[in-house]
Amino acid sequence: MKIDRTVVRSLALFDRMSDEDLDRLLTHATARRVAQGDAVFEQGQQAASFFLLLHGRLKVTQVTEDGQQIIVRVVHPGDLFGFAKALQRSDYPGTARAATESVILGWPTDLWPQFVEQNPRLAVSAMQTIGQRLEEAHTRIREMSTQEVERRVAHAVLRLSKQAGRKEGEGIRIDFPISRQDIAEMTGTTLHTVSRILSAWETLGLVQGGRQKLLIRDIAGLSALADGPKD
Amino acid sequence: MKIDRTVVRSLALFDRMSDEDLDRLLTHATARRVAQGDAVFEQGQQAASFFLLLHGRLKVTQVTEDGQQIIVRVVHPGDLFGFAKALQRSDYPGTARAATESVILGWPTDLWPQFVEQNPRLAVSAMQTIGQRLEEAHTRIREMSTQEVERRVAHAVLRLSKQAGRKEGEGIRIDFPISRQDIAEMTGTTLHTVSRILSAWETLGLVQGGRQKLLIRDIAGLSALADGPKD
């Protein structure tokens, strides 16, 4: 299948790649539509491909041996994911599931080293991407270590609004279905606590909830909660 | 200063690099001795160099705006650190301090892109390194989200024993000075709690404490604590 280069041209990742190189890359790519709730790959599967999200939204989760689940990250359009092989592991460390109808591009992992060697700039890009993820992870660790739950939830919500916010009348709408449970798994708490917190915020007019929905009405107010103890 | 290539030849990072390339690399390197307690670089400083730890042990910490500190990771001999520039940031995200007398090799960050382009394999290596760190970070997040403090501490101690353990008579000695505070900062708890836990373990004969010292006497017992709820 031939994919038109204009579809991906705008992505930061391919910023400085020549049209020729880009075309060559795309010859080996396969586009795929993923229905809401379907998994692109599952934790533990052999990593046969790596992917790029073109449209939609994915949740990457990990399950512990004892069945507890956490959300590792949310994949946004333009993000690479399913890197496994590049990081010298043969299986996927997590499960990527479509939170909403999505479109992805996939390449066989075998091609990765080749791409990287042919195009060092891509390697640098990829490394920066991973570097950012590492920083995010450290931020999360720092927050979990030092902040109380309400602040962490505030941060998480603000982050979502930046990465997946769509302006909507009286506020910012999180642009994909997200449950309290999801937020709980992102912040390391329980859905009960998240529910209580969001209810409280709703009372204060900071957000407006709904079933798998979230509308932020007062960014400033939330930011205040997020970055400082009140005194 | 000329550094002999045999010093670094054994490191995994330079595994498949030719002697010539390695020598070229080392021409630009500067060796430096760091006294216990001294910082190699501080959080927020402009990232002028990246480093390789040859000998000793470093603790990388981050401080939050409100003064709370966490330990991001411990650097062991053979590890690259102070990558900042490679990850497209201009300042160091943390502080690297010698936990014990150490020897490091440093290169100007400007040389990084050049090295990578000349030697794609190094890029791949570096990426794998970062990938591993990312996984470690996720593991930590998973543990902090789902496990109670005692289990987390058990994991942390076991990890230390793997990475910095030296056999010693009746057990495994953690080979550098580490305080309860340090362990607390690695596991996201307080030194009080860590102290209580270690005291309890000492009573059970699992470990043997001391001022900035730790000796593990029963790996199996600790592992049991680490990976399963008792029932």
Added chain:
DNA sequence: CGCGGAATTGAACATGGTCAATTCAGGTGG
């Protein structure tokens, strides 16, 4: 209209944090 997953909410409880008071180890200087 009824079913099921999502959300809300209350009450009891527990883990682990906070505060505070000592003790201890070890390096420094008299």
Added chain:
DNA sequence: CCACCTGAATTGACCATGTTCAATTCCGCG
């Protein structure tokens, strides 16, 4: 060599945050 001083560690009492358990209610979809 000992007395001192500092930072590390220990330990107890109290308390708060957030979890657990449980009971409903709500919403959207078939």
